[in-house]
Amino acid sequence: MTLAERRYDIDWIRVIAIGLLLLYHVAIGFQSWGMMIGFITTEKTWESLWIPMAMLNVWRIPLLFFVSGMGVYFSLRNRNWSELMAERGKRILIPFIVGTFLIVPLHMYVWQYYYHMESSYSPSPGHLWFLGNIFVYVFILSPVFFYLQLNQDGKVVQGMRKLFSTPLGLFPIIAVFIAEVILVDPRPYELYAMTWHGFFLGFGAFFFGFCFALSGSSFWQMMGKWKILFLTIATLLFIIRIRQFTVPGYLLVLESDCWIFSVFGFAYSYLNHPSKTLSYLSQAAYPVYIVHMAVLYTGSLLIFPLNIPAPVQFILVLLFTFVGCFVLYELIRRIDILRFLFGMSKREASKNAVSQIV
Numbered sequence: 001m002t003l004a005e006r007r008y009d010i011d012w013i014r015v016i017a018i019g020l021l022l023l024y025h026v027a028i029g030f031q032s033w034g035m036m037i038g039f040i041t042t043e044k045t046w047e048s049l050w051i052p053m054a055m056l057n058v059w060r061i062p063l064l065f066f067v068s069g070m071g072v073y074f075s076l077r078n079r080n081w082s083e084l085m086a087e088r089g090k091r092i093l094i095p096f097i098v099g100t101f102l103i104v105p106l107h108m109y110v111w112q113y114y115y116h117m118e119s120s121y122s123p124s125p126g127h128l129w130f131l132g133n134i135f136v137y138v139f140i141l142s143p144v145f146f147y148l149q150l151n152q153d154g155k156v157v158q159g160m161r162k163l164f165s166t167p168l169g170l171f172p173i174i175a176v177f178i179a180e181v182i183l184v185d186p187r188p189y190e191l192y193a194m195t196w197h198g199f200f201l202g203f204g205a206f207f208f209g210f211c212f213a214l215s216g217s218s219f220w221q222m223m224g225k226w227k228i229l230f231l232t233i234a235t236l237l238f239i240i241r242i243r244q245f246t247v248p249g250y251l252l253v254l255e256s257d258c259w260i261f262s263v264f265g266f267a268y269s270y271l272n273h274p275s276k277t278l279s280y281l282s283q284a285a286y287p288v289y290i291v292h293m294a295v296l297y298t299g300s301l302l303i304f305p306l307n308i309p310a311p312v313q314f315i316l317v318l319l320f321t322f323v324g325c326f327v328l329y330e331l332i333r334r335i336d337i338l339r340f341l342f343g344m345s346k347r348e349a350s351k352n353a354v355s356q357i358v
Helices: 008-028 047-056 058-078 081-114 126-150 157-162 168-182 196-215 217-225 226-246 249-270 276-303 308-330 336-341
Strands: none
Touching: 008 047, 008 217, 008 226, 008 249, 008 276, 047 196, 047 226, 047 249, 058 081, 058 126, 058 196, 058 249, 081 126, 081 249, 081 276, 081 336, 126 276, 157 168, 157 196, 157 217, 168 249, 196 217, 217 226, 217 249, 226 249, 249 336
């Protein structure tokens, strides 16, 4: 991809999504139910903190799947099938395996220690389930992706571009996700990790993310034009959800998709430009995502026993997590073997490489 074609806004979306993921996971430690899903929690809970997190939890993971599908579109433009699978294997499969057998057991050991449980080696995908899904999606969908990529002047792609040039063209996308939530009936909707709901929702978002990137400027211009409408609908639906506590699945889908469409619109309008900050953060996002749970649990272990108010604990754990993750990233990016294990390109190649979206 040339500099003129590079989509800085998509890079920014990925960076922001990873940052929100860290914030969200820190916030779980301040909810009374956090331990039930494997988090270290404090006795000084902060229940009201969950209000903004509840806004995030219906769209943060689907957004990452959309962006990952877009990343494959950019990756395969200069690769054949074997090159794509080799590149995805290095970037996704190896970190997934390393994380499953080394990184996740580490933070689970910290969790066991905090709760005075018997220590055990517990290999698991954990928070890296997302990577396993992505690799499966690439393998299954690559023939379709290559067909669409090689036939961009054909009726299918031209019809897709026409469809996605108007907000009405998004209704079939929304309908697919509504069908998924009706058929799978996830409870709760926000439980994505290692569930069929997470798999099928991610599959659809990944596929449509590729299609959105393939659709080109007409899609992005439409998103930029209608971003206020998408944001307004999402905000109203969130207010309804907070006031009623439970809402039908189709409203959750509509809210989730409108949040995501508004993010695309605002990012395209305001973030599609280069910066040194983006260059650094885009390279750091992936390793930070892989190590953040181990750092978060370590910070929780050290800070939660302190007799200080919950908001102060939250700020300290958040700072510890972000600073600790970037300290580890600075180590990882300087050692070639660690770069390889964490899915980064060689230092020589990375100087001129376009940022890869997972």
